[in-house]
Amino acid sequence: MSRLRGPVTTLVAGLVAGLTCVAAQAEPPSAPNLSNNCAGCHGTNGYSAKPMPIIAGLSQPYFSRVLRQFKNGERPSTIMGRLAKGYTDAEIDDIAAFFSSQIWKSPEQELDPAKIEKGRKIHEEKCATCHRDNGRFQNAETPRIAGQWSRYLEFVLQEYWRVGRKMPNRFMTIVVQPLTSSDISALSHFYASMK
Amino acid sequence: MLTRRRFLAALGYSAGLGLASATALAGEARYKARVVIVGGGYGGATTAKYLRLADPHVEVFLIEKDPEYISCALSNEVLADERTLESLTFSYDALSAFYGVKMVQDEVTEIDPVNRKVKIAAGVELAYDRLVVSPGIAFRWGAIEGYDEAASQIMPHAWFAGEQTRLLRSQLDDVPADGKVFIVAPPNPYKCPPGPYERAGLIAHLLWQHNKRQAKVIILDAKENFAKKSLFLRAWEEHYPGMVEWVPGSKDGRVLAVDPQRRTLKTEFDEHRGDVVNVIPPQKAGRIAEVAGLTDGSGWCPVDPRTFESRLQDDIHVIGDACIAGAMPKSAYAANSQGKNCALAIQALINDNPPPEPSFVNTCYSIPAPGYGISVAAVYRLRDGEIVAVEGAGGVSPLEGSDWDWEREMEAAYARSWFVNITSDIFL
Ligand SMILES: Cc1cc2nc3c(=O)[nH]c(=O)nc-3n(C[C@H](O)[C@H](O)[C@H](O)COP(=O)(O)OP(=O)(O)OC[C@H]3O[C@@H](n4cnc5c(N)ncnc54)[C@H](O)[C@@H]3O)c2cc1C
Numbered sequence: 001m002s003r004l005r006g007p008v009t010t011l012v013a014g015l016v017a018g019l020t021c022v023a024a025q026a027e028p029p030s031a032p033n034l035s036n037n038c039a040g041c042h043g044t045n046g047y048s049a050k051p052m053p054i055i056a057g058l059s060q061p062y063f064s065r066v067l068r069q070f071k072n073g074e075r076p077s078t079i080m081g082r083l084a085k086g087y088t089d090a091e092i093d094d095i096a097a098f099f100s101s102q103i104w105k106s107p108e109q110e111l112d113p114a115k116i117e118k119g120r121k122i123h124e125e126k127c128a129t130c131h132r133d134n135g136r137f138q139n140a141e142t143p144r145i146a147g148q149w150s151r152y153l154e155f156v157l158q159e160y161w162r163v164g165r166k167m168p169n170r171f172m173t174i175v176v177q178p179l180t181s182s183d184i185s186a187l188s189h190f191y192a193s194m195k
Numbered sequence: 196m197l198t199r200r201r202f203l204a205a206l207g208y209s210a211g212l213g214l215a216s217a218t219a220l221a222g223e224a225r226y227k228a229r230v231v232i233v234g235g236g237y238g239g240a241t242t243a244k245y246l247r248l249a250d251p252h253v254e255v256f257l258i259e260k261d262p263e264y265i266s267c268a269l270s271n272e273v274l275a276d277e278r279t280l281e282s283l284t285f286s287y288d289a290l291s292a293f294y295g296v297k298m299v300q301d302e303v304t305e306i307d308p309v310n311r312k313v314k315i316a317a318g319v320e321l322a323y324d325r326l327v328v329s330p331g332i333a334f335r336w337g338a339i340e341g342y343d344e345a346a347s348q349i350m351p352h353a354w355f356a357g358e359q360t361r362l363l364r365s366q367l368d369d370v371p372a373d374g375k376v377f378i379v380a381p382p383n384p385y386k387c388p389p390g391p392y393e394r395a396g397l398i399a400h401l402l403w404q405h406n407k408r409q410a411k412v413i414i415l416d417a418k419e420n421f422a423k424k425s426l427f428l429r430a431w432e433e434h435y436p437g438m439v440e441w442v443p444g445s446k447d448g449r450v451l452a453v454d455p456q457r458r459t460l461k462t463e464f465d466e467h468r469g470d471v472v473n474v475i476p477p478q479k480a481g482r483i484a485e486v487a488g489l490t491d492g493s494g495w496c497p498v499d500p501r502t503f504e505s506r507l508q509d510d511i512h513v514i515g516d517a518c519i520a521g522a523m524p525k526s527a528y529a530a531n532s533q534g535k536n537c538a539l540a541i542q543a544l545i546n547d548n549p550p551p552e553p554s555f556v557n558t559c560y561s562i563p564a565p566g567y568g569i570s571v572a573a574v575y576r577l578r579d580g581e582i583v584a585v586e587g588a589g590g591v592s593p594l595e596g597s598d599w600d601w602e603r604e605m606e607a608a609y610a611r612s613w614f615v616n617i618t619s620d621i622f623l
Contacts, residue, residue, distance in 0.1 A: 029553060030539075033551050033553055036536075040532065041616050042616065043616045049619055051612050078570070079558060083589070086574025155608075158601075165598060
């Protein structure tokens with residue numbers, strides 16, 4: 001069953017609560033009531049402008065997992081950690097369901113062909129095992145990165161690259177640390193170019 | 196943007212109808228309700244778009260007095276030559292073309308809550324089933340003795356973006372190398388709590404760039420504290436050591452009177468003369484809110500925090516800077532968040548459903564120096580009929596950290612990206 005709460009389920013839940021005299025705790029906000037607030041930074045329905053990451057069409061398990069990591073501090077951030085702490089795990093799952101029900105769209109962006117080619121080689125050599133299908137593949141551990149904003153991909157790769165920044169995925173750290181900053185830029189351009 | 200004639204055509208009347216249009220016009224049958232929104236800023240324009248997205252069977256009119264919207268958010272960057280006013284200017288075309296919002300460019304002069312009609316300057320009336328009022332703030336002219344609209348031509352407030360921003364920017368060219376710029380910061384509540392302090396940093400940046408490093412930016416404040424204070428103090432020290440000075444109310448910071456001709460400011464015990472004086476006066480809800488009887492003794496509009504329906508008038512919702520929204524600050528992000536929740540509440544009410552449980556977010560970025568961003572954020576919920584910040588969440592950028600410089604750089608990039616995203620979320 002979809003976790004999106006429509007008016008009907010809300011009504012049923014209300015009736016059940018009334019009949020069984022369950023606590024007076026208010027019905028939690030619906031998925032749109034929660035998720036629309038994200039659009040202030042991530043664009044309407046999650047289709048963002050750069051470099052804010054596109055979140056429309058990310059897989060639900062990945063989205064839920066990453067928001068939980070922000071919430072409990074496992075994944076460093078500038079602001080997402082502070083915001084994620086404002087939601088229960090069930091609400092996080094509702095928000096994840098809302099954005100994963102959108103269809104991924106890759107925006108047009110200006111990219112450097114030379115960097116794309118260089119990035120393709122690094123991808124094939126070091127990244128393709130997990131980021132299959134040129135970064136289009138996604139599951140609970142792997143985000144879709146094909147068609148993401150290049151500047152955002154660069155930010156995240158730099159986070160993994162920086163010595164001492166406590167990142168959640170050890171394997172990523174091992175792969176990224178030996179890269180040069182021009183490698184990172186090349187990879188970002190390559191994935192951004194994959195629609 | 197529709198002209199008045201085309202606006203009438205949009206209502207279903209052919210052009211040239213003349214005076215007969217001065218009577219209230221009935222809603223079209225294919226709509227189940229008509230919602231009229233006054234004010235096409237961050238709050239009103241958001242509500243218009245999200246209401247049409249939520250329910251295309253609701254007819255939405257957006258009445259805005261200006262032909263385009265000029266964002267105050269990020270207008271401080273114009274003062275540092277980091278951005279143009281054009282980049283802050285948005286058209287309403289997409290709202291009408293893509294979302295079917297009926298745009299009217301005119302000023303609402305009266306609201307008749309009993310007969311549910313608004314009067315626009317032309318003498319035309321428009322009936323509504325529900326009205327949303329998002330007029331922003333107005334100044335309490337005269338609250339500082341001598342500071343009125345005429346004075347603001349010499350001592351600009353630049354608290355509405357546009358001509359005032361341009362005026363303040365051009366005055367800054369005339370500051371001598373060891374000159375003084377005063378910023379008079381208002382008492383709470385006011386639009387954009389961190390705004391005056393971001394401005395101080397960016398003005399210092401401009402003076403620094405122009406090699407006027409002996410010059411001073413002095414904030415005379417009515418308050419004892421301000422948003423993100425420790426972060427701002429650190430930013431000023433890191434970038435413009437000794438240039439920015441903050442004087443709280445208890446240290447004689449409260450400005451009582453101004454003399455625009457002499458460019459002087461009077462506090463309780465002192466008088467200051469500035470080469471440039473930026474007065475951000477005390478504030479209240481926008482004029483139409485007052486005229487319509489939506490304000491209480493505080494000068495702001497009390498609302499039911501679930502629906503933003505006025506506590507003083509039926510069927511009228513007030514959002515954005517003009518309303519009293521518990522713990523939420525008067526910010527663009529807050530107005531956008533309230534607009535969306537208000538749209539879903541109105542959709543429910545129109546369809547005879549109970550209004551949904553709301554959830555709100557605010558994020559205020561400030562850029563006290565180019566490439567250097569700081570932020571404050573919160574998630575809000577209803578608790579016992581009040582909007583409160585969720586405990587344990589939100590807060591300001593941490594003051595320490597091994598990645599300090601890099602995080603400031605990222606926050607500055609995200610701040611600018613926030614601006615593009617929120618304005619697309621509203622105007623595209
Ligand atoms: C210098 C500065 C920097 C800021 N920076 C930020 C920031 O970084 N982040 C942030 O979140 N916020 C920021 N803000 C605050 C933000 O601009 C306001 O909180 C926001 O604009 C509030 O939206 P609103 O819809 O309530 O009002 P407004 O955006 O002011 O919109 C009101 C609209 O109503 C129209 N109007 C009023 N009366 C009538 C009438 N009678 N008839 C027809 N039309 C009418 C006006 O023309 C206007 O377009 C800043 C503000 C300033 C001054």
